[in-house]
Amino acid sequence: MKLNKVLLLLLFLLSASVVFGQSSAELKRKKEAIQREIDLLQKNANKAAKNKKLTLSQINALNAKIRLMQSKISVINSEMKNLDNQIHENTNVVHNLKGQLGQLKKEYASMIRFAQRNRNSYDKMMFIFAAKDFNQAYKRIKYLQQFGQYRKKQADYIQGKQKDLNYKIVILDKSLKEKSNLLHEQEQEKSKLGKNKSEQSQVLNKFSKEEKQYRQDIATRKKIAAQLDRNIRAAIAREIEKARREAEEERLAAERAAAAKAKAENKPAPATAAPKAKTSSGYLTATPEAARLSSQFESNRGSLPWPVATGSIIERFGRHMEGQASYTNDGVNIETSEGAAVRAVFNGKVTTVMEQYGRYFVLIKHGEYFTVYQNLKSVNVSKDQEVTTKQTIGTVGNTEGTPQLQFQIRRGMSAQNPEAWIAK
Known part of the structure; x- marks a missing residue:
């Protein structure tokens, strides 16, 4: 039962780490995309700065850059929240693994003490020969074999747990360093945002002074x-x-063809109903190809x-x-x-x-x-x-x-x- 609980816990943590890895990668891609936009705007702003006259495009670009910087800070905050969750989960795993490792070592120590007391073959033989009958002696032989195998398994299990613990400690240290880097990056972005907001204030002040020209x-x-x-x-x-004319021409052609067919067959000409009024969309999607293209565009x-x-x-x-x-x-x-x-x-x-x-x-x-x-x-x-x-x-x-x-x-x-x- 203990082993099953441990396996379920490890499976849950593995799936949680996969989800974290995906969301973390998505956030990093988003942050990089935002930075590319900021760099592009800054590059164009540097070129436009050579022209001393302030333009509406420069004002709009500056406002867009500030929005992007705020978005980037928001993404960094999301990254840190994810890291905090991972650090919390891994801290709990480390404590859990330490507790399990301590318990396993205690159990293993008890087995070693038992094995020490029964270390020579004479004691083992006496344990077997002291059996009441052959059936009990056979069971005691199997017990000694299984005890030896179990002790080996426990030793391997303890080593595995120790490796898991060391790995989780490494991951935890890495997450803490990454969080430290993100905090530093956040402070830098806030500083840049402050400078750009100051520039925005100056630009708007200049705009208000020259509003007549801008109007x-x-x-x-x-x-x-x-x-x-x-x-x-x-x-x-x-x-x-054009679509309306084509639809009308197609309708009239169909009516003429129907009338010609009726005449050839000596039948009365079919009655023609007044065409229903169509919207612009109806005309633009009158053909199957146009309707399909509209549907694909919408999808x-x-x-x-x-x-x-x-x-x-x-x-x-x-x-x-x-x-x-x-x-x-x-x-x-x-x-x-x-x-x-x-x-x-x-x-x-x-x-x-x-x-x-x-x-x-x-x-x-x-x-x-x-x-x-x-x-x-x-x-x-x-x-x-x-x-x-x-x-x-x-x-x-x-x-x-x-x-x-x-x-x-x-x-x-x-x-x-x-x-x-x-x-x-």
């Missing part, structure tokens, strides 16, 4: 964004109208690849306030590396490639869904071209001195939050 910048930006938005909506409206919600290989979201979806001025972002702004390749996030068909304000935007149709890639310096796809997931469609351009992509996802005309669709 003009925001007004210009809103004007450009509004024009781009009109172009995007017009392009989507053309696709919906990948939360796991679509990013439109750039490396990057950080510096401006999120929705309404934003800058001082007294406000504007709406129908997508997300992703800061990336200089000359980064822009990739299609899913299989689809290029419906629009348009140049405006010295930059391109590409619209790709995925059934009833559309993805929009703005601020491209160059493009290497053309209208009506079929593209596949992660296929390069162009290179990113600069906005206010930093390489940025404005990325949107739309369901028909309705803008979606891309952060809910792309992989975390």
Whole structure:
């Protein structure tokens, strides 16, 4: 029973250590990914610092970097919590193993004392010959054999327990050192965060002093964004109208074919029901291929690849306030590396490639869904071209001195939050 309890305890601790190892590895990967984003933003910030004029992109990048630093500190806290749990578990195991080892050594000592008292063959022979009958003598012989085997097993078991204890002590020491390193890393990150918050305060102070100029910048930006938005909506409206016409033509062709068949068979022409009004989604998914593509796109919600290989979201979806001025972002702004390749996030068909304000935007149709890639310096796809997931469609351009992509996802005309669709 004792052996079974020990085995169950060791099995539980082994499974717990596996779970810990997985979560610890995931946290480390997450921390490394966050650090890569921070490094990218810092690299771009160093380049942009050469331009003495403060830009909205720099403010957004600084705010994004602070958010990332706070996320990294949160991940470090989770790592330390995991380590604390592991240290607590291993401390209990060490105490348990020490107790078991002490008990085993006591039992083994008793066996040794018994063996010492019966150490010569004469005593063993007397023990056997003192039996009442042959059956009892045989049992005594078997008992002596089994006692010797058990003593050997106990010695091996004690050695195994000692190895387990030494191993757990090594793991415990390693965990304590790792926790010490994490505490040091946490202090460093808090110090960096403090410096960046101080920089943020200075930037916002400068912004408030020059708010008039920034309001003009925001007004210009809103004007450009509004024009781009009109172009995007017009392009989507053309696709919906095109799908409507094709569906109508298909319906009329089916009616003509039915009427011709009835005439050939000398039958009255079939009555034609008034077509039901369709939504834009209904037209965009009228064909089986389009419906399947829409379904596949939806099933990948939360796991679509990013439109750039490396990057950080510096401006999120929705309404934003800058001082007294406000504007709406129908997508997300992703800061990336200089000359980064822009990739299609899913299989689809290029419906629009348009140049405006010295930059391109590409619209790709995925059934009833559309993805929009703005601020491209160059493009290497053309209208009506079929593209596949992660296929390069162009290179990113600069906005206010930093390489940025404005990325949107739309369901028909309705803008979606891309952060809910792309992989975390």
